[in-house]
Amino acid sequence: MQYVLILPEILLAGLGLVLLGMDLFAKSKRSLAVAGVIGTLATLVAVLANFGVAPAEIWSGTIRVDDFAQYFKVIFLVILGLVFLFSHEYLEKRDVRMGEFYILVTFATLGAFLMVSSLELITIYLGLELMTIASYILAGMLRQDARSSEASIKFFLMGALTSGVILYGLSLLLGLSGSTHLVAIAEALATSPNTALITAAGVFIIAGLGFKIAAVPFHMWAPDTYEGAPTPVSAFLITASEAAGFAVLLRILLVGLAPALAQWKMVLAVIAFVTMTFGNVTAIVQTRTKRMLAYSAIAQAGYILVGVAVATPQSVTAMLFYMLAYAFMTVGAFAVVIMLSNHIPSEEIEDFKGLAQRAPGYALAMTLLLLSLIGIPPTGGFFGKLALYRSAVEGGMVWLALAMVINSAISVPYYFNVIRNMYLAEEAPAMELSARTGLKLALGIAVAATLLLGVFPEPLVGFLRTIQVMP
Amino acid sequence: MTVEILQGYLILSGILFAIGAAGLLLRRSPLVMLMCVEIMLNAANLAFIAFARYWGDMTGQIFTFLVVTVAAAEVAIGLAIIVLLFRHRDAADVDDVNALRG
Amino acid sequence: MIAVLWIAGALAVAGALGVVIAKTPVHSVISLVVNILALAALYLSLHAEFMALIQVIIYAGAIMILFLFVIALLTARKDPVERSEGKLEGQRELGIVAAVTGAILMTAVALSAGFGRPVAQEALPSGFGSPAAFGRELLTTHILSFELTAFVLMAAVIGVVVLVGQRKL
Secondary structure (H helix, E strand, O other): OHHHHOHHHHHHHHHHHHHHHHHHHOOOOHHHHHHHHHHHHHHHHHHHHOOOOOOEEEOOOOEEEOHHHHHHHHHHHHHHHHHHHHOHHHHHHHOOOHHHHHHHHHHHHHHHHHHHOOOEHHHHHHHHHHHHHHHHHHHOOOOOOHHHHHHHHHHHHHHHHHHHHHHHHHHHHHHHHOOOEHHHHHHHHHHOOOHHHHHHHHHHHHHHHHHHOOOOOOOOOHHHHHHHOOHHHHHHHHHHHHHHHHHHHHHHHHHHOHHHOHHHHHHHHHHHHHHHHHHHHHHHOOOEHHHHHHHHHHHHHHHHHHHHHHOOHHHHHHHHHHHHHHHHHHHHHHHHHHHHHHHOOOOEHHHHOOHHHHOHHHHHHHHHHHHHHHOOOOOHHHHHHHHHHHHHHHOOOHHHHHHHHHHHHHHHHHHHHHHHHHHHOOOOOOOOOOOOHHHHHHHHHHHHHHHHHHHOOHHHHHHHOOOOOOO | OOHHHHHHHHHHHHHHHHHHHHHHHHOOOHHHHHHHHHHHHHHHHHHHHHHHHHHOOOHHHHHHHHHHHHHHHHHHHHHHHHHHHHHHHHHHHHHHHHHHHO | OHHHHHHHHHHHHHHHHHHHHOOOHHHHHHHHHHHHHHHHHHHHHOOOHHHHHHHHHHHHHHHHHHHHHHHHHHHOOOOOOOOOOOOOOOHHHHHHHHHHHHHHHHHHHHHOOOOOOOOOOOOOOOOOOOHHHHHHHHHHOOHHHHHHHHHHHHHHHHHHHHHHOOOOO
């Protein structure tokens, strides 16, 4: 029975090993991407089959299988599958080692899986480390590019600092309770008089996870890393790595630190406010596409953080919904950026000039995804933001809801700048734009899902209401 | 073990952690910064082991063991990135020299 | 226990300070070895015999040698002196102030209150921290975490090959 429950992890680990073997023998590296997509689909089936089973803790409580974990696994698999679909041509053009790229992305996803499917600090920490160590390598994979190495070392040193900070926070949690299980920690905290130590542990853990989700003031590594890393890696880090950080933040705050949650809500709300405002204002002046998307990702992390700060069942539901929509729209936008940078390597926003004439389909898809990022109907981004906004008002944080609305308005210029470039630019350099089937498929899936989540959100929302963070 | 002795170990671990963090922020050499990270991890490990002794539970020691393993992997990657970085800088310096010779 | 705490603790702090202050990376590594050995002594005083061994073998042995190798590799051609650009005026003072403040705060936190366990101490289980007890705990309760570290190490191996290995194998 317990092997059925962790079948997704087993399949994903197996996929990584199969890819490792195939890399030795396969003549065409494209077969690795195909195998990756098949493996991702198989894992997805295993995850979906586990939905609705009674929450269970197996292997002495080191693994917890519940719908919260399954839902995040779906998000990670969606991202992984899309990355498998759209990376091939980019990696080929930039001379990145493809086999290792696919293997490491799979391992990073495995780490993210283990982060979300445990209430036990050791497993969470090891999952986090597996994900980040794979990410350090992925960020430095453009070996000829000095910027990629600089991005990698900055990312590495900041990440290592973060691990140290989180680890110290975890050691204080262990000291308070004598246990590494979040439920036992919550029980000990409810009776323990040591508020100074609880506060210190909370500061370390929130600061550490703040680094992972690139919340201001812990964001300084993010723009350089996202810009310098290979573009498919940036897409993965901005979506999957961030979602995993949010999942752990939710688990630790709402389960482990639940008795002391009230004192953190205001701090988190202020961090959310500063993060979204800083991200949006800085994104306006950017001229490089990836850097603009990096600051946009910081702003989006601010929106998602609202869900943590409000900390009601409604806000968690809204947050879960928004994270899936966010994964689709961001990865979709990156698919267009990758398509364009396969033809024009400079990756400036100017490159979008005249895209509507040269490739109307891509321009339309990009417009839709950007509208979703702003939060304009009929898109998933709109519905998710609306739900977050409503939960903030109901949760008594009206000022934060207001800040979200103002921030959405601030974000309009820089997203529209791309759309303006695509449609209004006068002279368009004549150039044939084409893409492989995989990229087209990935973009199609992302656009379709973004629209679907915007038009028919009710079934998913209804399901998300049943998800419990608490055991 | 009494609470007073536990507090002694915790203070030591806190001091080590602060030194490591300050060194990471002060120094600019990636090698030394990596060593400062190791000091921080070791500070956390000391706290884990002190708590394990205090609670009479081995979980803290197990955690420390796994942290040491992960730290080894992390150091290997960090040093690889540093080597890569120095290769780029070497190439850049060579270019500079050529530019000076005109 | 108190004596070990004072002596080894002073050595550990001195080693850590040495890492930060030393002018060349080799001196930093040697200071770090002092710090690590002092910590191993502290682990022994806390009945963590197996961890003390691991600390000496893996940390002082394997990891530090790795550092020395890389330093030798990089300094063979020239000294990897740190680039002073981006260093702010008065940063050193700021850093010292930050470190002292941090240490004082941590001390205050450690001294703040009890740790939720009655003062009456029960005896430690026999064999606490010994290799046998350690192995039993690691390979039963925490077997999954143990397996997981295999993946972490494999990712690291692949990573080193990808980052600095020869382009064509």
